[in-house]
Every structure is written in structure tokens, then in C-alpha cells.
Amino acid sequence: MKNLASTMAGTVFTVNVAVGEEVTAGQVVLVLESMKMEIPIEAESAGKVAAINANEGDFVNEGDVLVTFE
Amino acid sequence: MGEVKGYNERLEEKLTSIYAGGHEKYHEKMKQQNKLFVRDRLKLLFDNGEYTEDGRFANVEAGDLPADGVVTATGKVNGQTVCVMANDSTVKAGSWGSRTVEKIIRIQEIAEKNRVPLLYLVDSAGARITDQLDMFPNRRGAGRIFHNQVRLSGFIPQICLLFGPSAAGGAYIPAFCDIVFMVEGNASMYLGSPRMAEKVIGEKVTLEEMGGARMHCTVSGVGDVLVTSEEEAISEAKRYLSFFPANYTKKPEKVEAKAVKEGRSLEAIIPENQNAPFDMYEAIDAIIDEGTFFDVKKLFAPELITGFARIEGQAVGIIANQPKAKGGVLFVDSADKAAKFISLCDAFSIPLVFLADVPGFMIGTKVERAGIIRHGAKLIAAMSSATVPKISVIVRKAYGAGLYAMAGPAFEPDVCIALPTAQIAVMGPEAAVNAVYSNKIEAIEDPKERLKFVQEKHAEYKEEIDIYKLASEMIIDEIVAPSDLRSELSDRLRYYEDKEIAPAPRKHPVLPV
Numbered sequence: 001m002k003n004l005a006s007t008m009a010g011t012v013f014t015v016n017v018a019v020g021e022e023v024t025a026g027q028v029v030l031v032l033e034s035m036k037m038e039i040p041i042e043a044e045s046a047g048k049v050a051a052i053n054a055n056e057g058d059f060v061n062e063g064d065v066l067v068t069f070e
Numbered sequence: 071m072g073e074v075k076g077y078n079e080r081l082e083e084k085l086t087s088i089y090a091g092g093h094e095k096y097h098e099k100m101k102q103q104n105k106l107f108v109r110d111r112l113k114l115l116f117d118n119g120e121y122t123e124d125g126r127f128a129n130v131e132a133g134d135l136p137a138d139g140v141v142t143a144t145g146k147v148n149g150q151t152v153c154v155m156a157n158d159s160t161v162k163a164g165s166w167g168s169r170t171v172e173k174i175i176r177i178q179e180i181a182e183k184n185r186v187p188l189l190y191l192v193d194s195a196g197a198r199i200t201d202q203l204d205m206f207p208n209r210r211g212a213g214r215i216f217h218n219q220v221r222l223s224g225f226i227p228q229i230c231l232l233f234g235p236s237a238a239g240g241a242y243i244p245a246f247c248d249i250v251f252m253v254e255g256n257a258s259m260y261l262g263s264p265r266m267a268e269k270v271i272g273e274k275v276t277l278e279e280m281g282g283a284r285m286h287c288t289v290s291g292v293g294d295v296l297v298t299s300e301e302e303a304i305s306e307a308k309r310y311l312s313f314f315p316a317n318y319t320k321k322p323e324k325v326e327a328k329a330v331k332e333g334r335s336l337e338a339i340i341p342e343n344q345n346a347p348f349d350m351y352e353a354i355d356a357i358i359d360e361g362t363f364f365d366v367k368k369l370f371a372p373e374l375i376t377g378f379a380r381i382e383g384q385a386v387g388i389i390a391n392q393p394k395a396k397g398g399v400l401f402v403d404s405a406d407k408a409a410k411f412i413s414l415c416d417a418f419s420i421p422l423v424f425l426a427d428v429p430g431f432m433i434g435t436k437v438e439r440a441g442i443i444r445h446g447a448k449l450i451a452a453m454s455s456a457t458v459p460k461i462s463v464i465v466r467k468a469y470g471a472g473l474y475a476m477a478g479p480a481f482e483p484d485v486c487i488a489l490p491t492a493q494i495a496v497m498g499p500e501a502a503v504n505a506v507y508s509n510k511i512e513a514i515e516d517p518k519e520r521l522k523f524v525q526e527k528h529a530e531y532k533e534e535i536d537i538y539k540l541a542s543e544m545i546i547d548e549i550v551a552p553s554d555l556r557s558e559l560s561d562r563l564r565y566y567e568d569k570e571i572a573p574a575p576r577k578h579p580v581l582p583v
Contacts, residue, residue, distance in 0.1 A: 008396045009434045035429040036498045037345050037397030062436055 002047060004067040006060045010034025015056055017067070021049045029067055032060070041066060088126055088136040092160030100160065103256055105233060106300050108141050108158040111191055114304045115154065121145030124176060128169040135161055138169040139194075142177035144186075148312050153181035156191035159234055164194035166240070168204035171212050178218040185317040187227040189307065190243050193234030212239055219246035224417035227314045231303050232257035232283070232293070245292060248414050249310060249366065251303045252283035252293040259286055259293070288369040291403060296369060310364055313378045313385045314418050321419045321567075322385040328359035336552030340491050344467050344498065347393045350375055350425065353465065354390060357381065357556045363388075366411055371403035372396075376411035378420070382560040387415035390425035391476070393466075400431045400475055402440045405449040408475070412452040421459035421563055424483070428472030429498065447582035450474055454481050455579060459566035461485055461559060464492035464546065479545055484566050487548045487558065488537050494546070495535040503527045 010032040017029050023043045032039040047069035054066050075083075091097065091107060100107060106114070113119035121143040129138040139161035143154045155177050157164035166174075181188040197206060205211050216239075222228060223246065230247035234256055241259045244250040252259075260281030267273045267280065279285065286293035295310075297303045315322050336356045341348050354363060358379040365377040373396040376389055389408055391398035415422055431437075431446050453460075453475065462483040468476060473494055477483045488494075495502065504511070507527055514520040533539075540546050550558050 008399065008401075008432065009436055035397055035399045035432065036501055037393070037399065037429050038347060039397045040347060040394075061434075 002045065002069045003065045004029060004041065004043060004069070006032065006062055006064045006066055007041065008032070008034055008039060009061050010039060010059075012054045012056050012058045012060060012066075013038060015052060015054070017049050017052070019049050019052060023047060023049060023069075030054070043067075043069075084127065084130060088130065091136055091158050092134075092162070096160035104299065105159070105193070105256060107160065108156045108191070108193075111233070111300060111304065112141060112143060112145075112154065112156060114301065115189070115191075115308070116143075116145035116147060117149065121154070124180070125169070125173040128173055129167065135167070137161070138167055138173065139164055140166075140170045140173050142173045144177075144180065144184075147187075147189075147308055150187070150311070150316055151184065152187045152189060152311070153177050153184070154189045154191060157194040157234075159193040159195075162195075162198065164234065165196060165198045166194065166205055166212060167198045167201045168211075171205045171215065172210060174215050175210055175218060178215065178222065181226055182218075182222060185226060185319070187229065187311060187314065187316060188222065190228070190230045190247060192230060192232050192236045192240070192243055194237070194240050195235060196237040196240045216242050216246060219243070223248075224318060224413075226317045227311070227418065229307055229310065231307055232259065233300055233303070234258070235260075237261075237263060248417075249294045250286075250292065251295045251297055251307055252287055253300055253303055254283045254296055254298055257283040257293075284369075287367075291367060291370045291406065294367050294370075295365075306364075310378070313364065313420065318417060318419070324383045324385075325380065327383040328362065328380070330358065330556060331355045331360040336489075336555060340466060340489070340552065342491065344493055347397065349394050350390045350392045350398075350427065353425065354379070354388060357559065358386075358388075359383065367407050371401060371407045373398055373401060374404035374408055376407055381423075381556065381563060384560065384563045385420050386423050386559075386563065387411060387420045388423050388425065389476070391428040391472075393427050396432075398428050400428060400446065400449070400472060402437060402442055402445045405431075405442070405445040405475070409445075409448040409452040412449075412456050416452075416456035416458050419458055421566065422453075422456060422461065422477070423559060424453075424460070424462045424476045426462065426464050426468040426472070426476035426478075427466040428468055428476060430470035430472040431475070444582060446471065446475065450481075451579065451582050453477050457569075457571040457573075459484050459563065459569050461487065461562060461566075463555065463559075464488040464494060466491050467493045467495075467498065469493075469495055469497050479547075484569065485547045485562060486545075487550055487555070488541070488546045489552050489555065490537065490549060491552075492537045492546070492549075493535060494537070494540055495531075499528045499531045499535075502531050 013031040013033040025045045027043045028040040029043050030041040050070045051068045123143045129135040139158050141156045155174050228247045230244040230250045232252045236259045258281040264277050287296040339352050362380040375392050460477050460483040462477040479486045
């Protein structure tokens with residue numbers, strides 16, 4: 001199982017995928033808001049979303065696992 | 071045989087065995103690893119494959135240590151004289167004996183006297199422990215190699231091509247070079263091998279995880295350019311060298327100008343919404359001569375781009391925020407990356423172009439504990455003390471200390487140019503209005519009234535930081551249309567060519583490291 005971690009500290013702005021969804025490499029899975037900027041978090045490779053560990057509005061730190069893939 | 075051989079015959083025989091390197095089985099092993107024999111590497115590197123060697127006969131009496139495991143040579147690369155030291159890993163795994171070390175020290179001395187670049191082609195298991203008294207602690211022992219590297223830093227370009235391991239003390243050769251090329255899968259750097267780590271601290275780890283090329287080029291930042299083959303390492307090193315003069319007294323050569331790459335215009339690339347990301351690489355392509363960009367530390371701290379390029383044939387060092395990665399915010403690693411790059415350009419008279427679109431330095435516990443202030447200071451110190459032509463371009467936002475880091479007006483850039491999309495402020499409108507009026511905003515009960523108030527204050531603030539107001543106050547020097555930026559930069563680079571600033575009357579600044 002591959003994990004997608006937050007690249008920096010910030011607040012989850014939007015979650016763009018749902019559990020069970022197939023994503024492609026480079027797809028924006030989630031957008032953070034940090035330092036007044038929108039920070040897209042992209043999938044590193046293609047896969048099926050197994051779990052989403054963050055909700056919109058949550059604070060996440062750098063390195064926190066946001067999405068896990070099957 | 072009984073008969074005395076002729077002089078020439080004896081020489082030929084010795085040379086044949088020296089040129090053959092180590093035992094056939096080690097050559098075979100190299101082939102399996104997609105590695106080239108040291109002399110084939112040198113043929114690829116030098117113009118027409120021609121070079122002159124010193125110390126060919128080092129340790130010839132030992133019989134099984136041809137050239138004592140290192141080839142030291144002088145030749146031409148891109149028509150420019152360069153010196154090279156290249157380990158031969160078919161000879162005792164490229165390890166260092168006393169003559170190996172002496173040869174390396176001598177080629178450093180040759181490069182120093184002739185004031186030419188020095189390349190280190192590293193593929194070595196480290197010291198020969200059996201020979202330690204002859205090569206480790208003495209005045210002309212291995213320590214002298216590093217001492218020389220430090221003395222030569224900024225005097226001549228020093229480049230490391232890592233083809234295999236660079237172990238223990240040997241790992242400092244790349245660390246003291248201006249740039250390190252690493253071949254994925256084969257190159258590695260570590261102070262203690264995985265075997266030693268397990269014995270001494272009990273850690274179980276693979277070589278790739280602990281000291282592999284990809285790790286060093288993405289995580290530690292000790293590696294600069296990750297390549298997939300030795301051929302690519304050599305051709306990229308040649309391309310890198312083409313931006314550099316032979317030594318600090320000279321200037322980089324100009325080459326024939328090339329047209330800009332066909333693609334979208336800067337106007338189309340830069341979104342009006344300050345908070346929306348875009349790809350700064352595309353913006354760089356719209357300014358530089360096509361195909362000239364040389365990315366330094368591409369995979370490390372990608373929120374800041376550092377690389378060489380040409381603008382109408384003139385060499386420049388570009389430092390650009392990348393809004394696409396981490397919002398272009400400056401972090402500990404990006405500050406480090408920029409500090410070294412700026413210092414490298416300044417040492418060899420390569421003008422600097424800053425492309426700013428930066429929300430500032432990152433805040434929060436994580437970065438404060440990692441010393442963001444100290445690392446940011448390193449970047450600002452390097453930028454501030456650089457005396458080469460410095461051109462600051464405010465592409466979009468430049469907030470807080472981000473403006474300072476990107477050679478803002480207070481840091482004596484030769485010019486600070488704004489694009490019409492530029493926005494310079496202590497912080498962005500949303501943050502500023504919140505900071506100043508948060509109590510007042512909370513006190514307004516009617517949501518509609520509250521929104522109206524906030525919007526009014528945003529508008530007022532935006533007027534306050536309007537770029538024409540800053541131009542009118544002469545805070546910035548110029549506003550240019552994006553379509554004119556390339557020619558504006560090219561003209562100014564030409565005009566500032568002979569810029570000179572007298573050194574400050576002191577020994578050296580205290581590094582904020």
C-alpha cells in the first residue's frame with residue numbers, strides 16, 4: 001500500500017477524490033491551503049484510493065499521511 | 071628468458087600492463103554494472119579522447135597496482151584545458167594508497183598553478199587501511215586533498231562525477247565540489263557503510279536507502295544532478311562546464327544567441343489570481359534561449375528552482391520560486407539550495423536573475439525547530455554579498471522576507487523590475503486585513519455587513535500596495551510588459567557586464583550557518 005503524505009503544514013482546503021476511486025499519476029487528490037496559497041497534492045502513481053485520513057478544514061503537518069492507496 | 075630486453079620493449083610492456091588496469095574479472099564486473107573502465111571514461115570526456123597523464127608509473131614496482139588505482143590527466147574539454155583525477159575501481163576497488171593520494175594532490179597543484187577547472191571522477195572504496203600510516207594522518211595524506219579542495223573553492227571550478235561509491239572520508243570529495251553528478255543505481259556516498267552501521271549503531275538499512283544517488287539528490291541535497299548513465303553524466307558535466315570560465319579572474323564566454331522556445335506567452339502563463347499555482351519552468355522557457363536550461367538540484371527542494379541558462383547567448387544563473395511546489399514558499403532546504411547556488415554564480419562571475427513569486431518563508435513549529443531563521447539568513451547573506459550583476463524581477467507576489475530573499479530593492483540589485491502582475495507587501499491582502507482588523511471584523515454581527523467591511527478593507531489595502539504606487543515612489547525601478555522582459559534582461563545583462571564592487575575592508579563575513 002502506498003501512502004500520500006502532506007508536503008507541508010497547512011489546512012485541508014478540498015478533498016477531490018473518494019474512497020474506491022481510481023486515480024492517475026499526477027492527478028490532484030487534495031488541495032491544501034497554506035501561507036495563503038493553494039497547494040495541490042498530486043498522486044505519485046496510479047492507484048485505487050483505500051482511505052482518506054483528512055477532512056476539509058483539518059490542520060495537517062508536513063509528512064502526515066493524507067491518503068492511502070490499495 | 072635470459073636475454074636483456076630493449077629499452078623500448080621494456081617501456082611498452084610496462085605501459086601495456088598499466089593501461090590494462092586491474093584483473094579481467096573486475097573489468098567483467100564493471101560491465102555487468104553498466105560501468106565504464108576509467109580510461110574509456112576519460113576518452114569520452116576529453117576532446118578527441120586525447121589527454122596527457124602524470125604518474126602513470128606510480129607503484130609500478132608493486133606489479134598489481136597499475137597507476138596505483140587513479141589516473142590523473144590534463145586535456146581539453148569544449149576546447150578549454152581541464153585537469154582530472156579519476157579512480158580506477160578495477161584496481162583494489164579504487165582504494166587510496168600513499169601514491170594514489172600523492173597523485174591526487176599533485177593534480178590539484180597542477181590545476182591551481184594553471185588556473186584551470188578540476189574534475190573528480192570518483193569510484194572508490196576509500197582508504198587502504200593496510201597503508202594507513204602512509205596515507206592517512208600525514209602532511210601530504212588524504213586530509214591534504216580536502217584542504218586543497220577548500221583552498222581551491224571559488225578559485226577554479228571543481229566538479230564531481232560520482233560513478234560508484236565515495237566512502238567514509240572520501241565522501242568529502244563530492245561535498246567540497248561545486249557540483250555533484252550521480253549515476254542512479256551505481257553512485258553512493260556515506261560516511262559509514264550499511265555493514266558498519268549495523269555493527270556500530272545496530273541499524274539495518276540498504277545502501278540505496280542510506281547513501282544512494284536518488285536519496286542524495288532528493289533528500290540530503292549532497293547530490294545535485296541525478297543521471298541514468300555514465301555517458302549522460304559526462305555529457306551533462308561538459309554542458310555544465312560550458313557556462314563557466316576557467317577560473318575566477320575570467321568571465322563566462324558568450325555563445326551564439328538562440329531564439330526562445332515556442333510556446334505560450336508569459337501573459338498567458340501567469341494567472342491573475344495571486345494564489346493560483348502555475349509552472350515557473352514554463353515561464354523560464356519563455357525568457358531564455360531554447361534548450362539552454364541546466365537545472366541544479368532539480369529534485370531537491372523543488373519549491374525553488376536554481377539553474378544556469380542563456381539569454382541571447384549570455385550566461386545567467388536563475389533563482390526562481392516555483393508556485394507549483396509547496397506554493398513556492400521558502401523552506402530550510404530551499405534556502406540552503408539557493409545560498410550555495412548564488413555563491414557558486416558569484417564566485418565565477420555569472421550574473422544572477424531572480425524571478426520572484428513568493429508568499430514568504432514557511433512558518434510553524436516544524437520549520438522553526440529546523441532553524442528556518444538560521445537557514446534563511448544563509449540565503450539572504452549569500453544574495454546580499456554577491457557582487458555580480460543582480461537583477462530582481464517581481465513576477466507576482468513578493469511578501470515579507472520573501473522579497474528580501476529574492477534580491478528586493480534594499481539589497482542593491484542593479485535593477486528591480488516588476489511585471490504588471492507584481493504585488494509587493496509585508497503580507498497578502500487577506501492576511502493583512504485579518505491581522506489589522508480581526509477584532510473589528512468579529513464585532514460586526516451581520517454577516518453581510520462583515521463581508522462588506524472585509525471587502526472594503528481588501529480594496530483599500532490593494533490600493534495601498536498597487537504596483538504603480540510603488541513605482542511612483544521609486545521603490546521599484548521599472549514596470550515592463552511580460553512580452554518585453556526577455557529583451558529587457560538581455561540589454562541590462564550587456565550593460566552591467568563590467569560591474570565592479572570593491573571588496574569590503576575586512577577579512578571575511580561571519581557565516582550565519
